[in-house]
Amino acid sequence: MKITNVDVFTVRVPLKGKFTTSQSSRTHQVSVVIEVSTDEGMVGLGNVDPSPKYSTETPEEIVACLNDALIPAVMHKDPRHIVLRLSDMDRVLQGHYHAKAALEMAFQDLAAKDLGIPVCQLLGGPVCERVSLIPSWIGHMSPEEGANRAAEWVEKGYRTLKIKVGAGVEEDVERIRAIRRAVGPDVHLRLDANEGYTPDEAIKAIQGFAPYHILYCEQPVPREDWDGMARVRKAVDVPIMADEGIVGPKDIVIAAEKGAADIVKVKVMKNGGIYGTGRMIWLAGSLGLKCVLGHGFTLGINSLSEIHLAAALPNVMMPIETTGMLKVVEDIITEPIQIDKGWVKVPMIPGLGATLDREKLLRFQI
Ligand SMILES: [Mg+2]
Structure with a gap:
């Protein structure tokens, strides 16, 4: 099998309302979608969804990396030889994990389709039939709004909530207090x-959250401040998670060596694709660190890549945080991912399990 063409699309998909963190506030998701065609008529899909200030690459940079360097490096080669294709990409371009992840996702899709198996089977086989999800996170908003939003999600069956903090110590503590009051003692609160x-x-802030029993606090300080992370972790009784600081495998080693994190956050997009993210999950486990998986703004293809990965690796804490499908008004795949009371069935059909909806793709294309 040989790659004969790669189409790259940029889409701007409306979100259900405004989502605000300490990094950005937005009403739309701008994503890059790719379609890899082969000489055997088979098609593979990939998609990455960068977040402003969170991601190290913009959609424009991702498209430029794909067109100028990565696609020429893999053209006319076999997409099923995933490790060789990753080497081709690393040879022409250092870093740029988001752009590489888009292509690698499509290669995994093609390799699994060619064998007639789901991607999770390619990764060693599923360890579960379905994965649980957090609901769409609660961003910076008033304590009353946050409490109302939290109560709505709990009403829908979710038992773990994610809340964005970092707006200001007092404001954050007020919001967490209101949310804990609204949901009662049995709901897990993850803070980021x-x-x-x-x-x-x-x-x-974390000492202020103590009476409200939070599960962990994610990336409290800037990504490069590993010593600051370690100082925070020593000073509080709550587990600390590194997210923005975790790009490649060496960052997991740094987190462990510096005692800067109890948990690391991995994402297929941020960490260079399904293969590399899976290796990082194994590495973290071997260093005694747990993993939380999942990007909050994924379109359907990227969501499925994370669902397959979560289903294949035991060192992924449930629920996962792949929640773009709860934020977007519409998706660009023909069969949107079905969520039942916070659970998603792992699709056991060949490949990732996604088909492009061309009408929507063209409607949202920019
Ligand atoms: Mg995070």
């Missing part, structure tokens, strides 16, 4: 500061 605190602020 998206680099929004200094180490001293983070310690003050």
